[in-house]
Each structure stands twice: as C-alpha cells, then as structure tokens.
Amino acid sequence: MFYRLSGTYHTSYQADRKLWKIPTDRWLVIALLVLAALAPLYVSPLYLGSYVLPWVIWSAAALSLTLLMGLAGQLHFGFAAVMAIGAYASIHLVRAGVPFELALLLSGLIAAVIGTVFGGAALRVKGLYLVMATLAMQYLVDWVVVNVPAISGGAHATLRTPDVGFLFLPIDSLASRYWLALGWAVALTVFFMNVKRTSFGRALVAIRDKDFAAAVIGVDPFRTKLTAFATSSFMGGVTGAILAFCFYRAVTPEQFGFNVSIQLVAMVLVGGLGSVIGSWLGAGFVLLAPIFLTNLVSGLAAGGWVPVSQNFLSHLPLMIYGAMIIGFLLLEPLGLAKIYDNIRKYFLVWPFRHARS
Amino acid sequence: MTFLRKLALTTALVAGLSASAMAEDVKFGLLQDFTAVYTFVTGQYNQGQQDYLALANAEGILGDGNTVTAIVRDTGNQPQRGIEAYNRAKEEGAILFDFLSTPVSAAILDQASADKNIVITPAHGRGDASDGTVFPYVFPMMPTYWAQAAALIEYMKETGGLEGKKIAIVHIDSPFGREPGPILDALAKQEGFEFQAFPYASPGNEQAAAWSEVRRYRPDYVLIWGAGGGQAVSVRTAIQNGIRPEQIHSVIWLAETDAANVGPQMKGVKRFEATAAGTDHPIIQRIQEKVITPGKGSGDQANVGNSYYNLGVATMAVAVEAARLGLEGGQPLTGDTLKAGFEKISGFDAEGLMPPVTYTAEDHQGGGAGRVSEWDGEKWVPVSDWKAAYPDLIRTVIEESAAKYKEGN
Numbered sequence: 001m002f003y004r005l006s007g008t009y010h011t012s013y014q015a016d017r018k019l020w021k022i023p024t025d026r027w028l029v030i031a032l033l034v035l036a037a038l039a040p041l042y043v044s045p046l047y048l049g050s051y052v053l054p055w056v057i058w059s060a061a062a063l064s065l066t067l068l069m070g071l072a073g074q075l076h077f078g079f080a081a082v083m084a085i086g087a088y089a090s091i092h093l094v095r096a097g098v099p100f101e102l103a104l105l106l107s108g109l110i111a112a113v114i115g116t117v118f119g120g121a122a123l124r125v126k127g128l129y130l131v132m133a134t135l136a137m138q139y140l141v142d143w144v145v146v147n148v149p150a151i152s153g154g155a156h157a158t159l160r161t162p163d164v165g166f167l168f169l170p171i172d173s174l175a176s177r178y179w180l181a182l183g184w185a186v187a188l189t190v191f192f193m194n195v196k197r198t199s200f201g202r203a204l205v206a207i208r209d210k211d212f213a214a215a216v217i218g219v220d221p222f223r224t225k226l227t228a229f230a231t232s233s234f235m236g237g238v239t240g241a242i243l244a245f246c247f248y249r250a251v252t253p254e255q256f257g258f259n260v261s262i263q264l265v266a267m268v269l270v271g272g273l274g275s276v277i278g279s280w281l282g283a284g285f286v287l288l289a290p291i292f293l294t295n296l297v298s299g300l301a302a303g304g305w306v307p308v309s310q311n312f313l314s315h316l317p318l319m320i321y322g323a324m325i326i327g328f329l330l331l332e333p334l335g336l337a338k339i340y341d342n343i344r345k346y347f348l349v350w351p352f353r354h355a356r357s
Numbered sequence: 358m359t360f361l362r363k364l365a366l367t368t369a370l371v372a373g374l375s376a377s378a379m380a381e382d383v384k385f386g387l388l389q390d391f392t393a394v395y396t397f398v399t400g401q402y403n404q405g406q407q408d409y410l411a412l413a414n415a416e417g418i419l420g421d422g423n424t425v426t427a428i429v430r431d432t433g434n435q436p437q438r439g440i441e442a443y444n445r446a447k448e449e450g451a452i453l454f455d456f457l458s459t460p461v462s463a464a465i466l467d468q469a470s471a472d473k474n475i476v477i478t479p480a481h482g483r484g485d486a487s488d489g490t491v492f493p494y495v496f497p498m499m500p501t502y503w504a505q506a507a508a509l510i511e512y513m514k515e516t517g518g519l520e521g522k523k524i525a526i527v528h529i530d531s532p533f534g535r536e537p538g539p540i541l542d543a544l545a546k547q548e549g550f551e552f553q554a555f556p557y558a559s560p561g562n563e564q565a566a567a568w569s570e571v572r573r574y575r576p577d578y579v580l581i582w583g584a585g586g587g588q589a590v591s592v593r594t595a596i597q598n599g600i601r602p603e604q605i606h607s608v609i610w611l612a613e614t615d616a617a618n619v620g621p622q623m624k625g626v627k628r629f630e631a632t633a634a635g636t637d638h639p640i641i642q643r644i645q646e647k648v649i650t651p652g653k654g655s656g657d658q659a660n661v662g663n664s665y666y667n668l669g670v671a672t673m674a675v676a677v678e679a680a681r682l683g684l685e686g687g688q689p690l691t692g693d694t695l696k697a698g699f700e701k702i703s704g705f706d707a708e709g710l711m712p713p714v715t716y717t718a719e720d721h722q723g724g725g726a727g728r729v730s731e732w733d734g735e736k737w738v739p740v741s742d743w744k745a746a747y748p749d750l751i752r753t754v755i756e757e758s759a760a761k762y763k764e765g766n
Contacts, residue, residue, distance in 0.1 A: 046448055050441035146531060156483045156758070157532040158463045248436060250467060253532070254460035255436055259393075291441050294431055309656050310407070311400045314391030314431035 005348065019193055022348075036182055040175035051288060053178050057243050058287050060185040062267040062279035063192050064235035069265070070274025071201065072228035073208025074122050077131045078138030079236055079264045084256035085111040085141060086237030087244035088151055091159050091251060100164035100171070104241050111237020112230045114141075119229025123222060126211075138258050145253045152253060159251045161244055177246040184242050188235055192276050204228055263287075270325060272335025281336035289324065293317035380422035383680050383690050385410070385673075386446035386454040387427050388461070393434035395458055397585035398610065398665045402457060403429065404656035405669025409640070411648045411655070413677045423684060425677060432456065436464035447472060452692050453676055457481060459533060470494045473692035475699070479672045480609050480631060484536065485758035487722035489700075492759070494692060496699055496721045498675055498714070502608065504725035504751050505629045506537035506580070509606045510544050511746035512627070512729045513578050519548040525571045527564070527591060528582035530556040537582060537608075543750055561587025564594050572598040584610040589618035592626055602626045606729070612664040616732050624734040631727045632671040632711045634737045636662035639708040640670060664737065667710060674707040675699075675714065675723075712743030725751055 008023060010016035020026040039052055065079045076082075090107035094100055121133035145152050153159035164171050166180050195201040203224045206214035211221045244251045263286055271282020294317045300306045301313050308316070332338045387406055389399045407427055414424050428446045432439040439461030443454060453475040456462045462482040469476045470492065477496045478486060484501035486492040500508065513519060526541060528534030534556060541552050553574055557567040561583050568591075571579065579600055581591040588611050595605055602625035611628040619626075636645065641662055648654055649661060660666050683690050683698025690698075699716045702723075706713040714723030726745040730737040745751075 046444045050437075050444045054437050054440075143530075152532070156463070156485070156762075158483070160467065247440075248464055250463055252436075252460050252463045254434075255464070259435075287437070290433065291438055294438075294442075295445070298430060310403060310429060311391060311656065317431070318392055 017197075033186070036186075037179075039182075040178055045174055048178060049174050051291070053174070053181060054247055055284050055287055056178070056181045056185045057239065057247055058264075058267065058283040059280045060181070060188050060239045060242065061236060061264055062271060062283040063185070063188045063276065064232050064239055065264050066268045066271075066274055066279050067192060067195070067204075067235065068228055068232035069268055070272075071196070071208065072204040072225065072232075074119070074225065074228060075127065075131050076134045076232070077265060078118070078134040078136075078141070078261055080256040080258070080260035081138045081141035082111050082115050082233045082236040083240030083243060083260075084145060084253070085114050086240030087251050087256065088145065088159070089237070090241030091161055091244060092151075094162050094164055100166055100245070104238050107241045108234040108238040111240065112234040115233025115236070116226055116230045119226060119233070122225050122229065135258075138261055142253060142257065145256075153251075157253055161249045161251070164245060171245060181242050181246045184238065188239075189276055189280075192279075200224075200227070266325070270328060270335055272337030275335065275337035277340055278335050278337030281340065285328075285336060290317055290321050293320050380424070381419075381684070381690060382450075383419065383423065383425040383453075383684075384446070384449060384451040385425060385427050385676060386430075386443065386451035388430045388432050388439060388442040388446060388454060389457040390434040390461070391431040394585070395434060397614065398612075398668075399457055400656065401612075401660045401663050401665040402669035402672075404654075404660055405666035406455070406673045407655035408644050408648050408661070408666075409670045409673040410677070411653050412640070412644050413673070415647045416643075418677055419681050419684060421684075425680060432458065432461050434458050434460060436460050439464055440468075443469070447474065452690060452695055453477065453680075455479070455672065466492075466495065475692055475695050477672060477676060480668065483758075483762075485755050485762055487720060487725075487755045488759035489716075489718050489721040490759075491763050492721065493718075494696060496716065498672065498699075498716070498721070498723055499631045499711075500609075500629070500725045500727045500745075501722055501751070501755070502533070502536035503540050503754055504722065504745065505608055505631075505727065506540040507544065507746040507751055508629055508727050509580060509608075509627075509729065510541070510548070512741055513606065514548060515741070517577070519550040522550045522577040523574065524550055524552040524578045524580060525555055525574050525576035526552055526580040526582060527555045527557065527567055527571060527595075528580075529559050529561050529584070529587055531559055533584070534582050537580065539754055540747075540750070543754070544747070547750075557583075557587070559587075560585065561590055564590055568594040568598045568600075571595070571600070576600075577604070579605050581605060581607045581611075583608070586618075589615040592619045592623060596622050609727075613737075621734065623732050625731060627729050627731045627740065628737070629727055630664065630730045630737065630739070632664075632667045632707075633709070633739070634662065634664040634667055634730070638667075638710045640674065640710055641667065644670070671707050671711045674710065675702065675705065678702055678705055720752075722751075722755070724748070 010021065020029055040048060043052060061083060065076060068074050068076050086107040089110040090103045093103035093106055118134065118137040122130050125133060169176055171177055171180055203219045206219050207221055207224050215221050248255060267282040267286045270285055272278030297306060297313060297316050387403055389403055391399050410425050410427050419425060428449060428451050430442040432442050439456055443465050454469060455477050459481055462476065462478055466476060473494060475494050475496060477498050479499040482497065484503045486495040487497050487501055526537060545552055555567040555571050557564040579595060583591055592605060596602060602622060605626045607628035609629050609631060616623045645661065649658055679695055679698035679702055680690060682701040683694040688694055700718050703715045704713040712726035716723050724745050725748060726743045728739050728743050729741045730739045
C-alpha cells in the first residue's frame with residue numbers, strides 16, 4: 001500500500017546501492033529529517049529540552065554502543081565510563097583554551113585510546129568474561145573521577161561547562177544546543193548505515209559470528225576487535241562531550257554511573273542489536289517511557305483514580321515499565337527494530353501475505 | 358487524563374476565583390527520588406512535607422484564602438528525569454523546588470537560578486550554596502554537612518575533650534563522604550587532635566575491611582558518614598570490631614529504621630540532628646489531629662514523628678512561613694518575592710520542632726544550629742542544646758568554596 005514496489009526498477013548499480021532504495025522510505029527519511037531540524041520552531045521548550053534533546057543524544061550513544069555490541073559482538077557494560085571520559089576530557093580541554101570543535105575531536109580520541117586499552121581484554125576473553133572486564137573499566141573510571149579532584153572539580157565534584165561556540169554558532173540557546181546534538185546524531189546514523197557496507201563492517205560481522213572462522217577467511221581478529229573498540233569509544237566519547245555541553249551543562253560523576261551503562265545496554269537490546277532504527281527506538285523507549293508513565297500515573301492519581309500511597313505510586317510506573325520490556329521482548333525477541341520491520345514488510349506486499357526477505 | 362486534569366484545574370480555578378479574587382495557589386515542586394538511592398529517607402520525608410502542607414491549608418496559614426499545593430514526582434535519582442520533572446513543574450507554576458538528591462540538584466541548580474526559582478537543599482546538596490550572595494535562589498536552610506561535622510566535633514570536645522585524641526572517620530567513598538574532610542583538617546590543627554579517614558566502597562553493604570583498619574587505629578571517637586543501609590552496617594561492624602556504641606557519632610542520616618536494623622546494640626550511639634524527633638511537638642500534634650485523624654494523611658501513620666518525617670515537616674514549615682511573609686503586602690508570589698520572604702524569616706523555630714533560624718541575604722543556611730541526640734534503646738534523646746558550632750570557621754569554608762564556584766567550578 002504505502003511501500004509500493006511496482007514501477008521501482010534499479011537499472012544501475014548506483015541505484016541498487018542506495019541507502020534507501022524504496023521511494024517511500026526515502027521520502028519518510030527526508031520528512032523526518034525536516035521535522036527534526038525544524039523541531040525548535042514547533043516543539044515547546046519543555047518537550048524540546050526534556051524529551052527530544054536527551055532522546056537525540058542518547059540515540060547517538062546507543063548507536064555508538066550498538067556498533068560494538070551489535071555489529072562486532074563485543075559486549076560492553078561500561079559504556080557510560082567511555083562517555084564520562086569524553087565529557088570530562090572535553091570540559092578540561094575547553095577550559096585549557098582549546099577551541100570547542102577541536103576539543104570534541106580530542107575528547108573522542110582520548111576516549112578511544114582508553115576504551116581500546118580496556119578493549120584489549122576482548123582479545124583474550126569473550127561473552128560474560130568480557131562483561132566482567134568492561135565492568136572493571138566502569139568502576140575504575142568512576143573511582144578515578146571521584147578520587148582525583150583535578151578531574152572531578154573539587155569538593156562538590158561538579159564541573160560546569162564553559163560557554164562555547166561551534167563553527168561561529170554560540171552554543172547557549174536551547175535550539176542551538178539541540179541542533180548541534182541533532183547534527184552529531186545524524187552524522188553517526190549515516191556513518192553507521194555506511195559502515196555496514198564497508199569491508200570493515202563486514203569484518204566486524206564476521207568477528208561477531210565466529211572469530212576464529214573470521215581469522216580463517218583472512219580477517220585479523222586482533223586488528224578488527226581493537227578497531228571496533230576504538231571506533232565505538234570515539235563515538236561514545238564525543239557523545240559524552242555533547243551530552244555534557246548540550247544537555248547537562250554541569251557534569252557530576254553520578255551522570256555516568258553504572259546504572260547509566262545498564263540503561264545503554266537496555267536501549268541497545270530493547271531496540272534491537274546492531275540496528276540503526278532500533279537504537280533510536282530503544283533510546284526513546286528506555287529514556288522516555290519511565291517519564292511518560294510517571295506523569296500518567298501521577299495524573300491518574302491526581303484525578304483520584306489510583307488511591308494508593310506516594311511510595312507505591314512512585315513504584316507503579318516502574319512495574320508497568322518492567323512489564324512492558326518483558327512484553328516487548330516476548331512479542332519480538334529481536335527488539336523494537338524488528339517490530340518496525342514486520343510492520344514495514346506487511347505494507348511492502350499488502351494486500352498479499354508474505355514478503356520475500 | 359490531561360483533559361481531566363485540566364477540567365479539575367479549571368473548576369478549581371473558577372471556584373477559587375469566585376471565593377476570593379486575590380486567592381493564590383502557591384505550588385511547591387517536591388521532585389524526589391522515591392525509587393533508587395534515597396529511598397531510605399524520601400518516603401517518610403515527603404510524607405512529612407505533604408502532611409504539613411495539608412495542615413497549612415487546613416489552618417489557612419497563608420491567609421486570604423491562599424493555599425499551597427505540592428507537585429510530587431519521582432525522579433529515580435536520574436538527572437535527566439529531574440530536568441524533565443523540573444521543567445514540567447515550572448510550567449505548572451511551581452516556584453520552590455526540593456529534589457532531595459545531590460545529582461539532580463547539581464544538574465538543575467544553574468537553570469533554576471536563571472529561572473529565578475527557589476531550590477531548597479535541606480541536608481543535602483552543596484554546602485557553599487549557603488552563601489546567598491553567590492547563590493541567591495538556593496536555600497540549604499538547615500545545617501550543611503560542614504556544620505554537622507563541626508557540631509559533632511564540638512560535642513566530643515565538650516564530653517571528653519579533644520587534646521591528643523584520635524578520631525576515625527569512616528565514610529562512604531563518594532563526594533558526600535568526603536564533605537567533612539576540610540572541616541576536620543581545620544579543627545584538628547585548632548583543637549590538637551588527630552584523625553584518619555577510612556573509606557568504604559559504595560553502597561556500603563560490606564565494610565569489614567575498613568573497620569578492621571579502624572580497630573588497629575584505636576580511635577577515641579568514631580565518626581560515621583554514610584546514608585541508607587550502609588549506616589546500620591557501619592554501626593554493627595563497628596561494634597563487632599570492639600568499638601563501643603558510645604564512641605560512635607553519626608551524620609544526620611541515622612534514624613529509627615537503622616536502629617531497628619541494628620537491634621539492642623544500638624543503645625548509646627549518637628547522631629547529629631537538625632530537627633527534633635518524636636510526636637511530642639505542637640505541630641506534629643496538630644498534624645495528628647487535623648490531618649491524620651480525618652484520614653487525609655499521605656502515608657503510613659506509623660511514620661508520623663519519625664526523624665525523617667519531622668525533617669520533612671520542618672522544611673515545609675520554613676517554606677510556608679517564607680511564602681506567608683512573601684505574600685505580605687499583597688503582591689503575587691514569585692521566585693523573587695519568595696526569596697524576600699525567606700530573608701524576612703527571623704528566629705523561626707516551627708514551635709520548637711527545630712532550632713530558631715534566621716535567613717539573611719548572605720546566610721541561606723539559617724545559622725547552622727543543630728544538636729546531638731542519643732539512641733536510648735527506644736527513641737532519640739537529645740544530649741546537647743541547639744547551637745551552631747564553630748560558625749566562623751564554617752562561614753569561611755562556605756565563602757571560599759562559593760568563590761571557587763563563582764570562578765566557574
């Protein structure tokens with residue numbers, strides 16, 4: 001119905017290699033992009049600043065993590081620490097007088113170097129053991145941040161971000177902060193979609209599926225795994241810096257704690273491992289569902305519909321949220337991305353029943 | 358849902374308007390952590406706050422038909438959820454906020470000050486926010502952690518002397534746990550005692566390693582600086598390591614629940630308190646009579662009179678008093694008039710529930726007076742009088758730290 005394929009012919013290799021081969025997909029993406037870019041014009045500051053902006057930034061974080069977990073198959077349970085490195089590095093660099101644009105790049109590089117060092121564990125261990133190694137990274141980075149006042153910013157461990165500009169655009173208003181974050185998230189999205197089609201992306205997938213089989217066909221596991229950690233940590237580091245400068249504007253160690261790492265893993269899993277749209281949907285779900293549920297339940301309570309104590313009232317959204325995660329994963333173990341894919345495929349061949357792929 | 362809420366709001370507004378053209382509904386945003394880290398205190402604390410607001414409305418404390426409403430939301434101690442809750446409550450018209458969470462307060466402090474909204478940070482948050490010249494819209498309103506440490510040290514000085522004594526400070530390994538550090542440094546020089554810090558890893562369910570070190574140190578006094586479940590573990594492990602309960606002195610976060618968890622060994626342990634515990638106070642009595650008995654209480658009756666419940670009551674008693682003073686003269690209540698209201702408060706003691714507090718444009722801590730109380734096996738019994746310890750030293754530390762904040766930290 002919507003995704004009409006008849007009349008769509010790919011007569012050149014170029015046409016067949018497009019990112020969005022079906023016109024409807026293409027138009028949908030363009031429409032979404034225009035809507036997103038114009039969001040500051042029609043979304044109220046409350047929703048822009050508290051919902052859309054964090055969603056965009058956390059989607060970028062989920063994309064960074066899913067490159068490692070989804071494409072390369074290397075589990076990482078300390079990704080918030082990677083973002084913390086990026087955030088703290090960028091603030092200290094800007095304070096030292098480095099231009100913001102350069103500080104973003106450098107903070108990504110610093111995160112990449114440290115992330116790769118810990119990623120070295122992946123050369124020896126896999127699966128749950130790698131989870132332990134990355135958890136160690138989380139706790140080590142946390143400990144260093146809290147215990148080195150020069151990093152955390154002294155007694156109260158709060159560092160405020162200095163005023164900065166990005167390519168002559170001052171990053172102070174909500175709209176400019178949103179545009180910078182959106183630009184970064186879109187860049188990551190395009191990068192991610194393209195990396196899947198490069199030899200590097202295929203090497204990652206080969207490593208994920210069986211690393212010694214990949215070695216047999218000529219993929220160097222040593223280089224590929226470390227590059228995967230470096231790329232993903234670079235993306236995560238810059239995202240951490242964006243999070244600090246565009247959203248929080250005051251950095252504290254708690255913003256990058258272990259629970260944030262778990263949230264990021266949840267985003268990637270609920271959204272669908274290794275999927276672009278899954279990262280966006282997963283980040284939106286994990287980040288915003290608790291907020292929506294809390295407001296919904298509080299609204300019902302204010303209307304006298306839920307006569308329970310404040311304590312229970314606060315836990316009710318968590319129960320619903322937990323049930324929703326289990327529900328979604330039971331319904332479709334491959335995540336929200338697969339649910340979207342099913343819907344899309346249904347319309348692809350409608351009114352017939354089965355899509356080919 | 359929104360429709361229902363709007364309908365209710367409109368009806369309330371229309372009804373309110375017809376009753377009194379000037380009546381105002383003051384909104385406080387109590388956006389706290391009910392589900393993550395601060396659960397040990399939030400439930401009772403928030404219950405006290407809501408019950409006091411109900412009492413204030415029942416008694417018409419604000420006068421002229423003015424009422425006060427709480428907007429209560431869970432933030433789960435997550436800064437991004439706190440930001441959302443803050444922005445939403447701001448749109449609903451809240452002018453005073455209490456987050457009872459250090460990370461959430463830290464994330465919102467600058468924004469709230471730019472919006473000219475009051476943030477109260479009783480017993481949590483930055484101590485240097487007591488400097489009203491640097492933080493005009495933030496009110497710590499009660500003794501900061503620095504003042505608490507000083508009060509406990511002064512109590513030790515009065516009960517057993519400090520010259521040549523050894524103090525062990527056993528704290529959670531976090532910025533909060535490190536708060537007393539600078540005060541102890543300064544006082545050790547001044548009073549001639551020595552001290553050593555023994556950190557344990559968060560959340561503090563297991564502290565055996567730290568306490569066996571303490572045992573070797575053979576301290577005369579022990580300061581415990583943690584919160585939540587870790588506190589009961591501290592007391593229990595201390596006693597296992599041969600520390601007598603009388604030697605243990607705690608930060609404000611030690612309450613009835615912890616005593617129940619420790620058991621009979623707890624007798625003799627001391628803590629700092631900023632508000633009195635128990636139900637034997639006029640305000641708590643009136644809450645019993647006018648809010649709890651008619652069934653309008655916001656939680657479990659058994660909590661009424663608990664330490665944290667009374668702490669919540671005291672915070673709202675001060676805030677409502679500030680709102681009352683801010684409304685004097687008939688101008689509408691905004692962040693600025695509420696701030697002025699706070700700074701008019703002088704010698705207010707919530708009918709004996711707390712020490713008399715006076716806020717000025719410079720001092721948003723309200724003097725920093727508190728006292729020490731001891732667990733007698735059933736309840737907390739005060740063992741010293743309300744007073745501020747080493748106020749000059751505390752003020753110096755506050756001003757130094759606030760000056761650093763001004764420079765950009």
